[in-house]
Each structure stands twice: as structure tokens, then as C-alpha cells.
Amino acid sequence: MRRRVLMVAFHFPPLSGTSGIERTLRFARYLPEFGWEPEVLTAHPRAYDPIGDTRDVPERLVVHRALAFDAARHFAIGGRYPSFLARPDRWMSWRWAAVPAGLHAIRRFRPHALWSTYPIATAHAIGHSLARFTGLPWIADFRDPMAQDDYPTDPATWRHFARIESRAVRRARRSVFATPGAAAMYEARYPDRADRIRVIENGYDEEMFNGLEAPAPQPSGRPLVLVHSGIVYPSERDPTALFAALRTLREARRIVAGDIVLRFRAPVHDALLRDLAKRHDVEDLVEIAPRIPYREALGELLAADGLVILQGASCNCQVPAKLYEYLRARRPMLGLADPSGDTADAMRRAGVAHIAALEDAAAIADTLERFVGDLRQGTAPVPDATTIRSASRRERTAQLARMLDEAVDAAR
Numbered sequence: 001m002r003r004r005v006l007m008v009a010f011h012f013p014p015l016s017g018t019s020g021i022e023r024t025l026r027f028a029r030y031l032p033e034f035g036w037e038p039e040v041l042t043a044h045p046r047a048y049d050p051i052g053d054t055r056d057v058p059e060r061l062v063v064h065r066a067l068a069f070d071a072a073r074h075f076a077i078g079g080r081y082p083s084f085l086a087r088p089d090r091w092m093s094w095r096w097a098a099v100p101a102g103l104h105a106i107r108r109f110r111p112h113a114l115w116s117t118y119p120i121a122t123a124h125a126i127g128h129s130l131a132r133f134t135g136l137p138w139i140a141d142f143r144d145p146m147a148q149d150d151y152p153t154d155p156a157t158w159r160h161f162a163r164i165e166s167r168a169v170r171r172a173r174r175s176v177f178a179t180p181g182a183a184a185m186y187e188a189r190y191p192d193r194a195d196r197i198r199v200i201e202n203g204y205d206e207e208m209f210n211g212l213e214a215p216a217p218q219p220s221g222r223p224l225v226l227v228h229s230g231i232v233y234p235s236e237r238d239p240t241a242l243f244a245a246l247r248t249l250r251e252a253r254r255i256v257a258g259d260i261v262l263r264f265r266a267p268v269h270d271a272l273l274r275d276l277a278k279r280h281d282v283e284d285l286v287e288i289a290p291r292i293p294y295r296e297a298l299g300e301l302l303a304a305d306g307l308v309i310l311q312g313a314s315c316n317c318q319v320p321a322k323l324y325e326y327l328r329a330r331r332p333m334l335g336l337a338d339p340s341g342d343t344a345d346a347m348r349r350a351g352v353a354h355i356a357a358l359e360d361a362a363a364i365a366d367t368l369e370r371f372v373g374d375l376r377q378g379t380a381p382v383p384d385a386t387t388i389r390s391a392s393r394r395e396r397t398a399q400l401a402r403m404l405d406e407a408v409d410a411a412r
Helices: 022-034 094-110 121-134 154-173 180-189 191-196 240-251 268-280 292-305 322-329 344-348 361-378 385-390 393-411
Strands: 003-008 036-043 064-067 112-117 140-142 174-177 197-199 224-229 260-265 284-290 305-310 333-335 354-356
Touching: 003 393, 022 036, 022 112, 022 140, 022 305, 022 393, 036 305, 064 094, 064 154, 064 224, 094 121, 112 121, 112 260, 112 393, 121 140, 121 154, 121 292, 140 154, 140 393, 174 180, 174 191, 174 393, 180 191, 180 197, 180 284, 180 344, 191 197, 224 292, 224 322, 240 361, 268 284, 292 322, 305 322, 322 333, 322 344, 322 354, 333 361, 333 385, 344 354, 344 393
Parallel strands: 003 036, 003 112, 036 064, 112 140, 140 174, 174 197, 224 260, 224 305, 260 284, 305 333, 333 354
Antiparallel strands: none
């Protein structure tokens, strides 16, 4: 018998501009293959900015859209709004309509389980209310940690996060995280619920790569193109040490103009990168490229000589979603991440050998020089096929389906 699940998610089309949409969207697409029929409870499009389209939403998927407002856009006067309207987040008003809408959907749809997903904390507040009112088994998909030592920085907001987090972990049949480090953190924080904590990593969607092929080998002697695709955050992915390493290699003539081009595709913080390149006198080694359509960006990954991941030590319990697309592109990778963190661990499991801490300019210089040398010799390793297959969104959905089955069976 096919089972049913109501999925509570703020990040859902037509919202665009965030990779967080893909986790819910692909789960909803693939769950029917594993015996589960989903419906989605999300926010009214008025809450979204920027707006995209809904063409990726499966035609047969029923989507319930509850009224929601963005406090920063809809309640602000002169750019200011009452702080209580942004706790736990700017979309807290979504809860007022989503709980009644969810109860109505449950009466009609009669789901066997509930699922809600962070990083919008209000989604877990809605999930908790629906689980408490109905008694349905609930999966709380945290992805990343909520209440952290330095986040949120506002004490009142932090207390809201901590309360929602605690209620979710204690009531949910399963609490799910996207990395082993985050799961371990919560096992230590809630030892009496450690047996309910699980990991489902993010992944890539094979369908998005359909029809894309790696280009033919390029002529020798040209500059090697190393690509970082996506946002370069000034703190969490601070590239300062990378630019210092480029300067060190340049001054020692271990890398010269024409050896490499380090391309930052759609980094958002263009001015920061230009300033660093100028300050370190490596402007001719760096290219800052504008945003391009998603499929073109994937094609660029396949065509690159090497791919670059940036992840600071402050994010050791997180893995950039872009990493999984890098894995699928099956190109050599340079990982600039703390060797003891989850990002480096995920790369090592995939066979990536060139890893250095993002904050260590000397280590980056040595690793980058070896990486370029291996690329020139054709000996730089690529992610192994087994790891690539296991990282697909379809495989991640199979994990979720098994977890839903466990939760429902345990509730009987």
C-alpha cells in the first residue's frame, strides 16, 4: 500500500535564488518511486523574493500555499519593523495560516507522516504544532545546526531558535542532518534522543546533467581553468589566504601568467575579489564572471580543468551544496577546507587528494602548486564512480523513504 506524507517547506518554487529549494523539490519528485505519495505545505508566493517559476514542480504534486508575509518587505515603515515580527524569522506570520491549512490538508489527505525542513525555523514550529495536534509521526529535517554558540546573534532570536530546536528534537521520530558533524553535535546535545538522529546528505540531480557532455581534450600549453562556482561569502568562505597563496607562488615564479586562470563564477561579492586580486597583484590570474543559466553553469563544471571548493573552519559541520554537483561533474578538485571538517571528509571519501585549510596561505600555496602539476601531467584524481552514484538525489530520497517507513512502523 502506498503511504502518504505531508511536507512542510518554506523554500519551494516559485521562490528562486537558493539551493535550499532542491532538497524538498527532489524529495517530492522521487518519493513516489519508493512507495510514498507526498503533498507539500508551503508559503504563498507573496512572501518570496526573488520570484521564479514552477516548471520544476511535478504536475501531479498537490501544493498547499498558506498566506505569509515577509516582515522586512510588508511590515516595514521607513525601513524598520517591530523585532517581534522577525522571531524566529521574518516569515513567522506564515505559521498563523499554515497550521490551519495543514490541519485541513491532513483531514483530506490523511497522511501517515509529517516532514518539515529548516533553515526557515518557522517550518519546524509548524511541523511541531501539526504533530502535536494530530499525533502523526514527524521527521524534522534540520539540515544544519540551529541554535549555535554565535548564531543567531540576537539573544531573543537565539532563544526562539533554541526553544523550537528542543521541541523538535524531543517530539520528532527522527531528526535529520545533512552532515555527520552536525548529527554528532546534536547527539551530544540531546543524548536521550541520540538514537533518533540520522544523516541524509544533500546531493545532485542526475536529470539536470542529461544531454551535457564533457568537451573534447583541449590543446596543451593553454592556461588551466580552475572554477569556483557560486557565492564567495566574506566570512564563511573568506578567500584572503587563497589570494595570498597566489601572490606567494607568483613572487617565487612557481606559477606565472598563462599557467592558470582562477575563475569565480557568480561570486556575488565581486568587489571583494577585485580588491584582493589588486592588493596581491594577481589580477591576471583571476577572472570574475557573471551569473549564467543553471544548465550552462553545470556545463562549465564539466569543461573546467579543475574545480575549487571554499569552506571556512567556522563551518566544519556543514558541506556546500555545490560540492555534490562538483562530484557529479567528475573533474579534479582542489578542496580549501579544514582537513578535520565535514567538507574535507566528504571530499576524501570521494577520492579527492588535494586539500588544504582555507585559512592557511602556506598550505594552500603548496597544495595548489601540486594540484596544477598533477593537472598538467594528467594524474590529478577525480571522484570515484561509486561515491558519485550514492550522492544522487534519487539515492538520498531512497534513504528518506526508509526513514519514513521506520518512523511510521515505530509509531504503531
